[in-house]
Amino acid sequence: MAELLSDERIDEALAHLPRWERNGNAIQRTAELANFPQAIQVVNRIAEIAENENHHPDIDIRWRKLTFRLSTHSDGGITEKDVQLAGEIDGVIDAM
Template identity: 50%
Template sequence: MDSAITDLDGWERADGTLRRSVKFPAFLEGIDAVRRVAAHAESEDHHPDIDIRWRTVTFTLVTHSEGGITDKDVQMASDISEIVGDR
């Protein structure tokens, strides 16, 4: 799984989670990205923690029931990267 994590551009391991912060050009663009990520997360029944600070949105993934990062988190991180694009 470590190699899969290193293949995720912009993602880092932090405090036992996968984390990525994305800066958007405008506040509402960040909100729109959150909406798209939330809709996808709901369809997958795997939800990131999302922190919104003006134009910066931080996505944090961990499978609490498994006590750490799982393949589901790695896949969701990849999906989130695809949804938000290169930033």
């Protein structure tokens, strides 16, 4: 089991992830891509990363708008796994 992050650590992490915000016991980000195929490319790449790390985000797909929600469900809140995956998601989106 991973250790839940303190409120202070979450705030610190979000200072380095400016496109993410806290939403209850999760962090989330919405990104708008150029078109639907590009949005699906992003989802597919993130799915590969998530599968390799065995840590999967909740993803809401609305045409070209994607919302990612990260929480370590097995631990009941936000862990370093979520912060790490958020950074990787940012990298994939920025690369598009």
